[in-house]
Amino acid sequence: MIAIAALVAAIALLAFAMFGGGNGYRVNAVFESAGQLVTGNQIRVGGATVGSISDIKLNDAAQAVVTMDIDDEFAPLHEGTQATIRATSLSGIANRYISLAPGPNNAEEIEDGGQIDADETSAPVDIDVLFNTLDDKTREGLRNLIRGSGTQYAGRGEDASESIKYFAPFLSSTTDLTRELALDQTVLERFVRDGATTVSAIAERSSDLEQLVSNTGTAMGAIADENVALETALDLLPDTLRKANTTFVNLRATLDDLQLLVEESKPATKDLAPFLKALRPLVAEARPTVADLSDLISLPGPNNDLIDLTAKQPRLAQLTASVFPRAIRTLDRAQPVVEYLRGYTPDLTGWITKFAEAAGYYDANGHYARVQPVFSPSAFNQAANTLTAIPPINRLDQFEQGWRNRCPGGSTQPSPDGSLPWAFMGCDPTTTPPGP
Numbered sequence: 001m002i003a004i005a006a007l008v009a010a011i012a013l014l015a016f017a018m019f020g021g022g023n024g025y026r027v028n029a030v031f032e033s034a035g036q037l038v039t040g041n042q043i044r045v046g047g048a049t050v051g052s053i054s055d056i057k058l059n060d061a062a063q064a065v066v067t068m069d070i071d072d073e074f075a076p077l078h079e080g081t082q083a084t085i086r087a088t089s090l091s092g093i094a095n096r097y098i099s100l101a102p103g104p105n106n107a108e109e110i111e112d113g114g115q116i117d118a119d120e121t122s123a124p125v126d127i128d129v130l131f132n133t134l135d136d137k138t139r140e141g142l143r144n145l146i147r148g149s150g151t152q153y154a155g156r157g158e159d160a161s162e163s164i165k166y167f168a169p170f171l172s173s174t175t176d177l178t179r180e181l182a183l184d185q186t187v188l189e190r191f192v193r194d195g196a197t198t199v200s201a202i203a204e205r206s207s208d209l210e211q212l213v214s215n216t217g218t219a220m221g222a223i224a225d226e227n228v229a230l231e232t233a234l235d236l237l238p239d240t241l242r243k244a245n246t247t248f249v250n251l252r253a254t255l256d257d258l259q260l261l262v263e264e265s266k267p268a269t270k271d272l273a274p275f276l277k278a279l280r281p282l283v284a285e286a287r288p289t290v291a292d293l294s295d296l297i298s299l300p301g302p303n304n305d306l307i308d309l310t311a312k313q314p315r316l317a318q319l320t321a322s323v324f325p326r327a328i329r330t331l332d333r334a335q336p337v338v339e340y341l342r343g344y345t346p347d348l349t350g351w352i353t354k355f356a357e358a359a360g361y362y363d364a365n366g367h368y369a370r371v372q373p374v375f376s377p378s379a380f381n382q383a384a385n386t387l388t389a390i391p392p393i394n395r396l397d398q399f400e401q402g403w404r405n406r407c408p409g410g411s412t413q414p415s416p417d418g419s420l421p422w423a424f425m426g427c428d429p430t431t432t433p434p435g436p
Contacts, residue, residue, distance in 0.1 A: 025075035026054070027068050029116040034064035035085040035096060035123040042097040043068050050074040053098070063118060068098065077110045078103035083121045096124075343408030343424045406431045 034056055043051035051074070055067035070077065080103025088095045110116070131139065153160050181188050202209055223230060299305040378387040407427035409420030414432055423429045 024072060025070045025112050027070060027077055027110055027112075027114055027116060029066045029068060029083045029098065029121050030059065030118040031064045031066060031083075031085065031121050031123045032118060033123040034066065036126070037064075037066060037085060037096050037098070043070065043100060044097055045074065045100045045102060050100070064123075066098065076112070077114075077116075078105060079107040079110060080104060081110065081116055081120065083116050085121075085123045087124065343422050346409045346412060346420060 037053060037056060039053050039056060041053045042049045043053065051068055051070040053066055054069045057065050057067075059065050068083075077100070082101040082103075084099045084101070085096055086099050088097060134142070181191075295305070297306045302308060377392075378389050380386075381388055407421035407429045408424050409415075409422050410427070410429065410432050412420065412433065414420060421427075421429045421432060
């Protein structure tokens, strides 16, 4: 009996030494979902195991409360500790563990039996939960995508295997790109925000997007039907690229010369901004004119714009093939007459514009001004500064002589540039009215 009692006491001491004489340090973590955790799953910090899960239960808010037994050497935890449920592999059920990110040591300690609230924990989203968020139409589309991918790679295993060789470099390049994007969080956030706005705008035009996809499918089908021509084009592409390379090499010298032109143009460009600023009102006011010009050139309907007029030009040319030559001969013969009459244009226009002004005064009874020619009864002797009487029979001599010998344009005073009067057919250019 004494031996049996000693053995029981030894076992009790051994159990106390192994299990710490009690429950040890425990902390409860509240998760939105237990995420397939089971009792006995590990608790890890930085990949090292620091405890295990001893209990899982629900609270009044239908949240999972996970009791974590933490080894004494890692106790106690501090406020700010975050708990995340992670998976050790992609397959299996009991392959989850809780990863802890301990809070700072200068924070308050979490007492034994304390709690890490739900805002400091995160649970994984299982793929079945993700699929459950999709509606029937989306799931059907996803199934068609998977089936179509299977059809696409059917019988092309070697090609698919060859393409997988480039998958690792692709991931590496994507990692570098993502790292560069993460360097500027502000730009990345703005990009994501603008991307979300763009996707929302596209979603609002789902019918147009559906037509785009349908038309793209039709276009791709048409390209596939022209696979021979496409193959020929791809065969010609290397030669084209080589010739383009030569062209670009020759273009380098042109760009060097163009650089000189740009350098020389820089002094003149300083006045370009004020010019464009002054031009802006003109462009704004020219919009109606451009719109009218557009209607003049092309307007819906027949026989109402320049395009329709141009289309009728061949017919007009056929109709005028015999008329225009006769019209040209008529104009050639009328050229001397026009040249003769052109010299008298000032006299004719002056008569038309000034004749009515002579009697252009009215009262209630009509015209009250009367005009008649008056010829001077005397002549002015400039040397003696006297007037000499002229017999009535000779009073029209000077008038008739001046009228008959007056040159074209001689009805007005000589022009300052000497273009009038015009000496024509033996007339006297000095016969002009007195005055400046």
